[in-house]
Amino acid sequence: MGDTTTIPAPFTITPAVQIPTPKTLIKQGAEAIVYRTTYLLPTIPSLLKYRPPKAYRHPILDARLTKHRCLSEARLLIRARSLGIPVPAVYFVDESRGEIYMECIEGDSVRDVLDDMLMQEGGEGKVDALMVKMGEAVGKLHAADIVHGDLTTSNVMVRRKVRKGLLCAAQEEVVEHVEDEGVVLIDFGLGSMSTAEEDKAVDLYVLERAFASTHPKAEKLFKDVLEAYQRSYKKSKPVMRRLQGVRMRGRKRTMIG
Amino acid sequence: MLRTYQLENLPVPHEVHVALFSNITNAADLRKQLIAGNADFEYAFIDATTIVSLAHALAAAHMSLHRLLVSGKLRTHNAHSEIVYNLSPTNNITEAFRRFGVSDKTTSLLAIKVSHSKQPHTAADVEKHLRDVIQGDFVEVSDATLARQTDWSKVKKYYKMQVPQDRLEDAETEVLGKMVMSVVG
Known part of the structure; x- marks a missing residue:
């Protein structure tokens, strides 16, 4: 030494x-x-x-x-x-x-953010913007043939802070208008690569159920999500068709497990 | 000036010494020493044009130290060659060294030396030795000085970056992800 x-x-x-x-x-x-x-x-x-x-x-x-x-x-x-x-x-x-x-995402889940926004006066506009972002993110994900596997409103985050600068000199800035910042999909623990329409339709179905079970105005909201989804995922037609089928029978196709 | 770091989430005492040089004239000699296996030249000599940021370099050092001190699964000769190998998004060792290691044409060089209880090296010793053996300008290590050396056409090619990342931050994290790729497959 x-x-x-x-x-x-x-x-x-x-x-x-x-x-x-x-x-x-x-x-x-x-x-x-x-x-x-x-x-x-x-x-x-x-x-x-x-x-x-x-x-x-x-x-x-x-x-x-x-x-x-x-x-x-x-x-x-x-x-x-x-x-x-x-x-x-x-x-x-x-x-x-x-x-x-x-990466640590500073923010809240869409589930929590939605509750807050819907409580506020005139929060509707913000909610719409959020739904579009969500639909786009899921659309891109499916266009890349990645299936999330547990797509719920709790597994989509809304950034409250963004990182500015490179990691070693990282600084965080608080986002003033949450709806301007993108959403982030988290928890890919049950995710997989798949080209199957079925898997993608089930992703959407699970998300729809998550909306329905936590947010009273869900139907309208989820429609916005689906519209944005179809815009950002060009080959979404077969998935949408399949989603109808999944809705009729539920998440499980095979009656095993 | 040489910079010394202690990295997070490594349970064993260690230090990482990092030094940056530009306008190097004796890269070929340095490479020769590495190939000859000269123990005095046990450094990670990295072509600085392939490095995006300080975190990029430290991440490679972190992976190497983790393999050396925690999991004990080095895939190359020593912790220093492992650093160069870790920079690569693929599992091809020769390619990793050709792309990220010092080459005869290298003019800007990032040198990393790790120190731990079995092989302690003080910052002063390392700095002195580097100043003696490297013919070039000693540059302060920082994100800014590293960014000046970065050759983005190389980085994009080596890390197969398909989507243009508008923000430097995003490019940096993509590179970090691609480095993990060689582990996760």
Whole structure:
């Protein structure tokens, strides 16, 4: 080791201890735990999605499932991002530990935002703009043959803050008019690549149900979403046709499971 | 001036020293040393034209240190060659070095040295050694100085960027994602 006496303090030698990066729990689901933490530098906010081992599964099977799901989620996010679909950016994946570090989206789910907007006087215009953004995002996703798998209003976020500048000098700015900022699709844990109309129709159906179950004015709203969807996804006709069928019989085509 | 970082979410003590040089005249010599496996030249020598931002370089160092200190699964000889390999969106090692590593024609160079308990290197030692062996101008490392060196036609080609990203921020995160691609397939 070098001559430590002549060098100023912080640059002497590798520190003996590493201070663990702080992380705060923000959500615990059935499959994963989501923390807010940082990536690379303390100034770069990041979201950690951690899939803990399940004690009830055989360890080998457990490791395989965790790894597989982690990789498939990261793959979908990266693919979507590079095609310009609004999803969180992936920073780092440790598939054997079941960790994905990704961009932290500051905001609220469409579900919460809608409730707020509908309560306000004259919130209708904002809601319409939001529905169009949502429809466009889902349309782009399906045009890229990516199926979300759990498309609910809770899994679409509305940015409240945008990041300005490159990561290492990141600064966040509060968005004044939420409806001007794009929506972000999150949680691709059940997502997959698929060209099947059925899968895409089921995505839409699940979203429709999510609207219907949480928002009283749902029917009108979802119509706006579908219109924007069809505009941004040119080959959406067969999917729309299929959606009729799905509506008649429900989400499950096969009567298994 | 050399910059030293400690990266987040790595449970083991470490340091990452980063230095940037422009107007290099002895890139061919440096490359020769690397090929000869000279232990004194154990650095990640990166062609700075392929680097978009500081986070881009640090992300590669982070992946490498993670493989070295956490998972213990280095895919190349050492943590430094791993850094260059990590920059690549593909699994082809030769291609990764040809594209992102120092070449005979390199004029702007990003040098990274990692330090950990088994192989500690002080910032001062690293800086002194780099100043001795590299013929070129020592440049302050920052997003701004790195951006000045970036060759976007290369970056777009190497990272197969299909959609034009209007904001530099978006291009940066796309590049970070593509680096993960070689792991997730």
